[in-house]
Amino acid sequence: xxxxxxxxxxxxxxxxxxxxxxxxxxxxxxxxxxxxxxxxxxxxxxxxxxxxxxxxxxxxxxxxxxxxxxxxxxxxxxxxxxxxxxxxxxxxxxxxxxxxxxxxxxxxxxxxxxxxxxxxxxxxxxxxxxxxxxxxxxxxxxxxxxxxxxxxxxxxxxxxxxxxxxxxxxxx
Numbered sequence: 001x002x003x004x005x006x007x008x009x010x011x012x013x014x015x016x017x018x019x020x021x022x023x024x025x026x027x028x029x030x031x032x033x034x035x036x037x038x039x040x041x042x043x044x045x046x047x048x049x050x051x052x053x054x055x056x057x058x059x060x061x062x063x064x065x066x067x068x069x070x071x072x073x074x075x076x077x078x079x080x081x082x083x084x085x086x087x088x089x090x091x092x093x094x095x096x097x098x099x100x101x102x103x104x105x106x107x108x109x110x111x112x113x114x115x116x117x118x119x120x121x122x123x124x125x126x127x128x129x130x131x132x133x134x135x136x137x138x139x140x141x142x143x144x145x146x147x148x149x150x151x152x153x154x155x156x157x158x159x160x161x162x163x164x165x166x167x168x169x170x171x172x
Contacts, residue, residue: 010072098147104134131156
């Protein structure tokens with residue numbers, strides 16, 4: 001099997017319209033496709049998606065954000081624990097997504113002015129493997145952690161000869 005790279009990240013949101021609006025307004029996302037309700041039975045949901053009986057996909061919207069991995073956003077119905085909290089970043093299964101921006105400081109100011117919940121920072125890393133990275137965590141309206149990063153040059157580990165990470169800026 002030849003792996004070309006990551007095509008999309010899929011995750012479920014509580015309100016698809018809110019999530020799509022957030023990614024469009026904050027990150028300039030563009031809608032690529034929308035499915036509407038998926039007409040399948042419980043067996044399909046269990047065997048092909050690992051989803052318990054009684055749940056259904058109400059809609060899927062795929063977004064393209066800049067020159068990177070697509071986001072596949074799902075909204076389900078029938079979930080009995082709709083109010084379950086998202087996993088913390090420190091828990092297995094907890095996760096965040098990072099978007100590379102040209103200027104993390106300017107992005108932080110813009111996000112705060114737009115009323116987005118932004119954690120303390122940005123943080124510039126001045127030594128070690130991540131030297132040269134500036135990063136900032138923020139929260140989507142449904143509580144999902146996101147990150148913006150800027151890397152104007154090679155990171156510390158790259159300067160020491162490590163393999164270069166893929167970047168939507170360089171495409172390598």
